[in-house]
Amino acid sequence: MPRVFRIGQKGLLSRIPALTRKGILGISFGTLVVLLIVVGALYSKPYAKKFGRGHLHLEHKYERPHIGIFEKVFCHTNDQSDDSSESRSAGDEYEEDDIYQEEGNPESREDSASMLYPLGADKNGRGILAGLLAGCWTVLQCGVLSVGLTLLLGTTFGVLSGYLGRAPILAFLKKGRLMEGKVGAIASSSVSLGELANLLPTLVNIFPRLVLVIIILTLWKEIEIWSVVIAIGIINVPKVSYAIKDKIEHLKNQEFIEAARELGVPHRRIILKHILWYSCKPIILVQMAYIFAEVVLVESSLSYLGYGLPHSWGGMIALERDLILHPGGVYWPFVFPAAAIVIAIIAFNALGDGLSRWFQTRS
Amino acid sequence: MTVKNSLSVFLLRNIIIGLVIIFLATLMVSTLMHSASHQPREGEQMSYFEWVQGLLALDFFDGQFFVKTYRTLILTFGSLIVSLLLALPLGIVSARKRDSKPLRFLTGLADLVCSTPVFVTAYLFILVGIKLFEQSFAVVGSERSSFALLVMFLTLGLSNGTVSEIMRHAREETVRISEQGYITAVVARGVNYKRHFAKSLLIPLLNIVSSRMVYLLSGAVVVEHVFTWEGIGKWSWDSALAGDYPVVMSITFIMVLFVLLVRFGNSLVASHVDLRRR
Numbered sequence: 001m002p003r004v005f006r007i008g009q010k011g012l013l014s015r016i017p018a019l020t021r022k023g024i025l026g027i028s029f030g031t032l033v034v035l036l037i038v039v040g041a042l043y044s045k046p047y048a049k050k051f052g053r054g055h056l057h058l059e060h061k062y063e064r065p066h067i068g069i070f071e072k073v074f075c076h077t078n079d080q081s082d083d084s085s086e087s088r089s090a091g092d093e094y095e096e097d098d099i100y101q102e103e104g105n106p107e108s109r110e111d112s113a114s115m116l117y118p119l120g121a122d123k124n125g126r127g128i129l130a131g132l133l134a135g136c137w138t139v140l141q142c143g144v145l146s147v148g149l150t151l152l153l154g155t156t157f158g159v160l161s162g163y164l165g166r167a168p169i170l171a172f173l174k175k176g177r178l179m180e181g182k183v184g185a186i187a188s189s190s191v192s193l194g195e196l197a198n199l200l201p202t203l204v205n206i207f208p209r210l211v212l213v214i215i216i217l218t219l220w221k222e223i224e225i226w227s228v229v230i231a232i233g234i235i236n237v238p239k240v241s242y243a244i245k246d247k248i249e250h251l252k253n254q255e256f257i258e259a260a261r262e263l264g265v266p267h268r269r270i271i272l273k274h275i276l277w278y279s280c281k282p283i284i285l286v287q288m289a290y291i292f293a294e295v296v297l298v299e300s301s302l303s304y305l306g307y308g309l310p311h312s313w314g315g316m317i318a319l320e321r322d323l324i325l326h327p328g329g330v331y332w333p334f335v336f337p338a339a340a341i342v343i344a345i346i347a348f349n350a351l352g353d354g355l356s357r358w359f360q361t362r363s
Numbered sequence: 364m365t366v367k368n369s370l371s372v373f374l375l376r377n378i379i380i381g382l383v384i385i386f387l388a389t390l391m392v393s394t395l396m397h398s399a400s401h402q403p404r405e406g407e408q409m410s411y412f413e414w415v416q417g418l419l420a421l422d423f424f425d426g427q428f429f430v431k432t433y434r435t436l437i438l439t440f441g442s443l444i445v446s447l448l449l450a451l452p453l454g455i456v457s458a459r460k461r462d463s464k465p466l467r468f469l470t471g472l473a474d475l476v477c478s479t480p481v482f483v484t485a486y487l488f489i490l491v492g493i494k495l496f497e498q499s500f501a502v503v504g505s506e507r508s509s510f511a512l513l514v515m516f517l518t519l520g521l522s523n524g525t526v527s528e529i530m531r532h533a534r535e536e537t538v539r540i541s542e543q544g545y546i547t548a549v550v551a552r553g554v555n556y557k558r559h560f561a562k563s564l565l566i567p568l569l570n571i572v573s574s575r576m577v578y579l580l581s582g583a584v585v586v587e588h589v590f591t592w593e594g595i596g597k598w599s600w601d602s603a604l605a606g607d608y609p610v611v612m613s614i615t616f617i618m619v620l621f622v623l624l625v626r627f628g629n630s631l632v633a634s635h636v637d638l639r640r641r
Contacts, residue, residue, distance in 0.1 A: 203388050206622050207615075208581035208596070214603045215392060215611070218399040297480055301585055304482045305600070317482065338483045345478040 023357030030289065030351025033343060040136030122319055122333045132340055134311035139344060142228060142309065143295045149233030150291050151284060154240025159271055160197035161241065162248030198245065205238035210301060223307055232298050236291045243283050244276075251279055282359035289352030293345045300341050313337040373634060381623045385616065389414075392615045396608050414612050423613040428595075432617055435594035438515060438586065439579045443572065445520030446529060449473070451568075454533025458541070470530060477527035481582045484522035485589040488514045515590055523582040525575045529568070536567045566633045573629040576622055 119128040204212065216231040217223065251257060260270050276284075303314030320333040393411040409417075417423055453473065457466045476484065492514055520526065540546060540563045549556045584596035595614050602610040 199387070203384070203391055206384065206388060206577065206619055208577055208584065208618060210581045210584045211596070211599050211603070211615075211618065214600055215395050218603055218606070219395065293478075300480055301482065304480075305585065305588060307604075314480070314482075317486075321486070334486065338479075338486075341483065342475075342479050345480075346475065349474075349478060 023354035023361070026350040026352075026354025027358060028354075030347045030354060033347030034351070037136045037140055037344065040133045041140040044130070044133035044137045119336050120332045122316065128316070128333055128336050131311070131316050132313070132336060135313040135316070135337065135340065138309050138312050139296055139299070141225060142232070142299050143292045145225070145229040146233045146236070146295045147288050147291050149229060150236040150240055151288065153233065154201075154237045154287075155244055155276065155280075155284070157197060157201050157237065158241040158244025159248060159276070161194045161201075162245040163252065163267075163271060163275075164194045164197055194245070198241065201238040201241040204235060207235075209235045209298060210305075213298065213302065214307065217302075217307060223309065225309060228299060228302065228309055232295050235298070236294055239291065239294075240284075240287050243287055244280055247280055247283055248275055251275055282355070282363075286352050286356045286359070289348050289355060293348035293352070296341060296344045296348065313341050370634075373630075377627050377630060381627065384623060385619055388619045389612060389616055393608075393612060396603075396606070396611055399606060409608050414609060417609065418613070418616065423609050428613065431593055431595045431598055434592060435580070435583055435587070435596055436621075437512075438519060438583050438592065438594060439576070441512070441516035442519035442523070442579055442582075443525070443575075445516045446523075446525040446575075447572070449520070450526040450529035451533055454530040455537050457530070458534040458537035473521075473530060474527045476521050477524045479522045481518060481522050481585040482589055485514075485518045485586060488518055489589075511590065515586055515592065518589075519579060519582045519586045523575075523578050525579060528575060529571055532567055532571045533564070536564055540564060562636060565636060569629045569632055573626045576625045580618060580622070 117127045117129070119132070121127050122131070212235055213231045216234060217227055220227040257270060257274060260274055265274075299308055300312065300314030300317075302308035303312035304318045306318065308314055314337075316337040317334055323331065323334055390411060393414070450473070453466070453469060457463070457470055460466055479487075492510065537560075540560055543563070546556055546559060546563075549559055580596065583594060584600055586592065587594045587597035588600070595617065599611060599614040599618075602614070
């Protein structure tokens with residue numbers, strides 16, 4: 001039965017501003033993209049195994065034998081020799097758990113525009129769609145671990161710097177007869193305990209991010225997941241630390257906190273339960289989304305510059321950077337990874353904005 | 364306490380804190396460099412104390428260093444000017460005309476561009492430059508065409524998140540200032556309110572600009588790689604990977620000093636405009 005439209009009833013499009021103000025649109029869009037990334041990450045290995053994608057070793061120099069459906073429809077590509085079985089050098093070995101492990105021989109050119117290469121292939125013969133799915137796994141892995149590390153460190157430093165307060169370290173000089181004159185002035189203007197606890201986030205915040213990341217990455221001989229996670233996790237600590245610190249400074253003098261202190265509740269319980277769990281949960285959830293966007297951005301930049309993780313969207317763009325200067329009609333190896341990065345960053349920022357508005361309307 | 368004395372205390376306190384931060388930051392980088400996994404080149408196993416001695420004697424600052432620093436500063440300030448020229452009018456006008464659909468579209472477009480990584484925006488601009496304007500980005504000697512410089516400024520200024528942050532803050536502060544009683548009184552008296560409005564907007568704007576400097580320097584590393592612009596961003600990246608201790612430490616010193624000077628300038632101007640901030 002057709003839906004009866006009543007006069008004055010708002011359609012879906014006219015409700016968009018209201019949904020945006022409440023944050024529902026941002027949360028929906030962000031959640032949808034997160035689910036797509038999770039599904040892509042979980043499906044990356046089965047996809048590669050099922051369709052057999054071509055392996056990762058760079059010794060195999062394919063002559064771009066595979067064109068995708070998009071390329072067939074929208075642009076004219078140069079025909080290349082596709083006898084890729086001959087280009088495979090002897091003695092190549094696959095890693096057993098390499099997600100790009102090939103099953104059988106690569107397809108002939110006539111079969112190239114198939115589900116195996118719907119978005120075409122890069123210059124090494126590896127499918128772009130499989131690369132995007134593998135990049136989803138990298139983003140998920142790197143993002144979850146980095147966010148966890150950032151929240152752990154940022155919350156610790158934020159709690160210490162917010163809870164220890166603004167009492168100057170040299171405040172004891174103001175006691176007794178020492179409070180007059182210059183000694184009192186020095187005592188009042190000395191560094192506080194909170195500022196001391198905030199020292200590491202301040203030092204991290206003063207560096208350009210990529211410069212600090214590469215200096216941290218030099219601690220490892222090879223780029224591994226944990227090296228990238230630690231480097232990116234550390235550079236995002238100030239963001240969380242300052243947010244938690246501001247909130248705690250605001251809450252510290254509230255009546256319910258004073259009442260808890262008077263009742264003899266341990267400081268640890270006040271911090272963990274009354275401050276962090278009941279009051280700082282919105283901040284932590286919002287910052288999680290923003291930090292995830294930051295992780296995608298920094299990790300893709302690192303991969304572009306050649307020092308990121310192997311299966312990454314930024315690395316796919318770095319591989320095809322010559323296309324921009326000498327296009328030859330082949331844009332897709334650049335367009336799809338770039339679009340994936342942009343959509344992921346926008347989605348996580350929209351999720352963070354949506355959550356922020358949602359918590360504001362609720363409070 | 365007189366105004367002059369309070370200014371001197373303010374300056375002294377900021378200088379001492381700045382020196383402490385520079386010392387701790389360079390010590391942190393020195394510790395990381397000495398712990399790095401690669402072997403330092405022969406003759407460059409320098410200790411932190413030796414580097415400080417060389418720094419005070421200005422041993423590390425040759426002509427090449429100043430030229431590269433100058434290039435990165437040009438890139439950073441040019442991008443900042445581009446960001447301000449785009450974001451400030453957009454933020455102020457969107458605060459005054461909140462229901463305008465073209466403005467909403469433009470702000471959404473700015474947010475979209477700001478979410479794009481720097482290297483993606485760079486390649487898009489290069490493609491547009493080559494296809495539409497038939498401009499080359501080749502290096503002629505050590506100089507760049509003015510078009511290439513403009514593209515670099517646009518790349519870093521637009522895609523670093525600076526435009527959306529400045530726009531958002533300008534919009535929020537414009538709304539907040541417009542609702543203040545003294546602005547209403549000034550408008551009611553028929554006096555030009557723009558002077559009062561600009562003075563109130565200056566401090567938050569300076570705060571956001573000083574906080575974005577670090578991000579601009581970080582984005583400059585990628586822009587210098589893409590456009591092969593020989594600045595200290597690219598130099599610091601290559602030197603860190605090569606384990607060149609004196610170069611990394613000197614660049615760290617310059618970058619931290621630059622950021623602290625910007626923040627100090629921000630505090631100075633803010634304290635001059637609003638004496639309560641001292």
